[in-house]
Amino acid sequence: AQSVTQLDSQVPVFEEAPVELRCNYSSSVSVYLFWYVQYPNQGLQLLLKYLSGSTLVKGINGFEAEFNKSQTSFHLRKPSVHISDTAEYFCAVSDGGGFQKLVFGTGTRLLVSP
C-alpha cells in the first residue's frame, strides 16, 4: 500500500526567505507525485506534479519540487516566500492505476510572517 509522510506539521518562515517542505513516500510500484495547496475555506489547488521525465518539476507561484527515487522523496521548495503563501500544503501519491486515486499526507502548514 502507498503512504505519504510529511514530517513537519508546521513550518514558520520570514517573508522573502527560502523554504523547503518535506515529503517522503512509500510504494512498491512506480508512482506519480503531486503537491496541492489549500487556502482557508477553499478547495485544494494543484501546485505541481511529477509523472515522468525530468526529476525537477516547476509549478505555479514560483514553487518547484525534486523527485528523488533513491530517497523516495519529493520535497517542495521556493527560493523566496510571500505572505500570501501562508496556507496548508499537501503531498500526494498515485500509483497511476487507471484513475489516479490520490493518497495524501497529513499536510504542512506554512506560516509566513513579515
Added chain:
Amino acid sequence: GAGVSQSPRYKVAKRGQDVALRCDPISGHVSLFWYQQALGQGPEFLTYFQNEAQLDKSGLPSDRFFAERPEGSVSTLKIQRTQQEDSAVYLCASSLATGDGYEQYFGPGTRLTVT
C-alpha cells in the same frame, strides 16, 4: 468557467440523522472523486465515478455511506444515521478524463458537524 461547486457548504446534523451532500463537477468532466478530510488530516479517498459508473468504493468507511451519480454529472454523497466520527470536511473533485496527467479540480468542500 465555473469550478467544482458543493452544497451545502456547512451542515450540522444531530446524531442519527441522514444527510445528503451535493457535488456539481466541472461540465464535461468524466471522472468524479469524493474524499473525506478529518480535522488536522489530509484528505482520504472515499469513492470514484467514471461517468455514471461507480468504479471504486473501497474507501467508504461503512455501509451507512452511499454515493451516486445517476446521469454522469451531479453526484450526491449520502450518509445514513450519522455518527460523531462522521464529522469532517467532504471534498469532491472532478477531472476531464481518466488516467494520469489529468488534474483533479477540487470543490470548496462541505463541513459536516454531527452533534
